[in-house]
Amino acid sequence: MELTTQPLAENFGLEVLDVNLADIDDATFEAVRALWQKEPLILFRRQNPTNEEFIEFCRRFGTLDIVIGQNEPDEHYPELLFISNLYLQDGSEIGGLGSGELVWHTDQIYRDKPASGSIFYGVEMPSGIAATSFCNMSLAYKTLPQSMKDRLEGKRAICRYSTRFPLASYALENSSNAPRARFNEEYFKKVEERTPEVVHDMVLEDVKTGEKTIYVSPNHTSEIEGLDEEAGRDLIDAVLDHALQDTFIYSHNWRNGDVLFWDNARLLHRRDAFDPGQPRYAKRTTIFLDPDFFLVPEPELPLPDHLPNRD
Ligand SMILES: [Fe+2]
Structure with a gap:
């Protein structure tokens, strides 16, 4: 079955027209999944699913994660991550x-x-505010000069949730803007215990399609295996200088009812700061995508000795 789509930007992103995600038959679902496999960013406008409908639809792509972040999971809908700047009357955060x-x-x-x-x-x-921007790391890889591809070949990066010491100059220069900068030592200790460092291949390959993508996070990558700090920083800065060009970036201006799918294996994202007086309320699911259909970032080689094996 063929979906009707229109491009979001010159180089990537598609809007799917005429699909109601709350009520979708198997053939349409399979077409949506096939589209997401090909295209890392897809948008559906004017959607209005109930929490149950939203969860049920998302679950068809794989197991839903229960994200433990700054806020405890919702009592009734633990699979939904609420993202908001609103407060309840008792002063607690809605998201x-x-x-x-x-x-x-x-x-x-x-x-x-x-x-x-x-x-x-x-x-x-x-x-018109609080846009979310996406950077297509598959396109960025495809257009890297061969010398840069050679430098990345076989490299692995250490990643940490609490990036007090991000490797990338971009993150060092911008980290004071990160909301987690407001947290204290005790918070970081707790987070580190819960999310010990991990290692990932810097280039991922989808064996089904041969497509390659650069897998780094300016805000989480803290070290590159086998390189000292300066050489590691040189490499990640060169990668990001190439990737963070307008031609690989799409900025999404939100409308109520937008449902945006993105694949974190192939995209970076960021959000603009906005006037806290402007109410914003969203729900997100986070999915262990089915590896039969999607490129799932899992390190193939064993973890280095100094990292615990958590299988
Ligand atoms: Fe994010």
């Missing part, structure tokens, strides 16, 4: 991530088996 800038990163690279699929449902989205 996480506030209104500050979120610098370029890819979700969950700090886990050895990341849940790399994200489906984000924007319920109440302020117009």
